[in-house]
Amino acid sequence: MDGVLIDNTRYQAKAFQLLFRELGLQTNALNLLKRLNGMPATNILKTVYRNPVPEKELKTYADRREFLYRVLYWNKRQEVAGLSNFLQAARAAGFKIALGTGSAPETIGYIIDHLNLRRFFDVVVGKADVDRGKPHADTFSEAAKQLGIPPDRCVVFEDAVLGEQAAYKAKMRCICLSTSISSSKFQTPMHVMKDFTQLTPARVLELLEQNPYTPKPGKHISERDYAKL
Template identity: 35%
Template sequence: MTGINSVQHNDTFAFIFDMDGVLVDNMHMHARSWVELFQDYGLEGLDPDRYLRETAGMKGLDVLRHFLDKDITPEKAEQLTELKDFLYRFMYRDEIRPIEGLEVFLDKAESMKIKLGVGTGAGARNIEYTLGIPGLKNRFNAVVGSHQVRYGKPHPDIFLRVAELLETEPSRCIVFEDALPGLEAAYAAGMKSIALTTTNPAEIMRDRPGVMAVIDDFTALSPEKILEKSCIAQPSAS
């Protein structure tokens, strides 16, 4: 019999986490930061919920082209995204912490030799900021941000790159996502997903292609049940 500690490359499996809204419950703070920026540039009437519905999880360039200026240059978009991200970090600095139940869930996944990765639409500075907090630091085997791929979510590039770095077939990866573009990206990558309700209500997430379950947090979730439900064969005990 093959034990879990001796699983070879073709038998490995992985959990890939979006960052904002999945590892930390912060998407409403990101939305507020975008709204504040847009108001400063003359865009009135945009509420945080609309940002969350239409563009949560996308690259800053895509968000700005969607709401502010469809012809904005990448250089200008990068400047505005950095400004927005500074505002976000300032507003959220004293509140950021792992989402409820996550640390226990990660501990269990690590004990089962499940590979752990992060695929996020965030940029380098926000990744360093978030993954450096207590409970998340040095937890993940691979991290890919929007600055490391050509196309952001809903394209599958980010998740496929994480799977490549984890040396795990996409079909053996489970994605944890809170945003609709992210769920679409996971499905396009050939990965099943679990949706969190930190950004969208459960009824919106439940019927999306590839979604196995909808959860509020990680408190009632176990890696074993996820693998059973996904039909990813677990290695047998020795």
């Protein structure tokens, strides 16, 4: 959802930065999100502290960050260019569409119901539906299961390095958006784009045929400690 349906990373980073200021932490939130975007907020917070912090405390901080984010983003909510037209065309072409996100139900509604996007999705899988968030495969695997589509016929749209890794762990190919990071940061997506204005369902099928094999997750990313949270 974040960075794919909406271009909101700078607002997420600003909310984290305000939280860090309250907590007396010196971490650069934008740089942090460039590496860890897509992970649950509590796991992102775990990487900031040198010593373990109780889960209940992390949840309190994550809720505080969520409140700050919603205030900052309240009047800025808008879809990535071309999104509704692409989703409408994909449904007309017979595609099944799922939303897979690490967000909680109320956060999902804050975006997709406000923007009237829920009508495009056959399935919505969020934080409440899986045990482990990205970079683990659970979110995308559960979405494919609910759609009834085998992983090798699924395409994941991602804006984050760890989200791309989650796609490959789920045995799916990936199209990436450069809304949050530069295209050079991704591993091996089928295609990188800035928005949906130049993409069609027919082009997605072409990319699937041109890229018949799913890449293996990158060891340089998956072996890092934060990728195991």
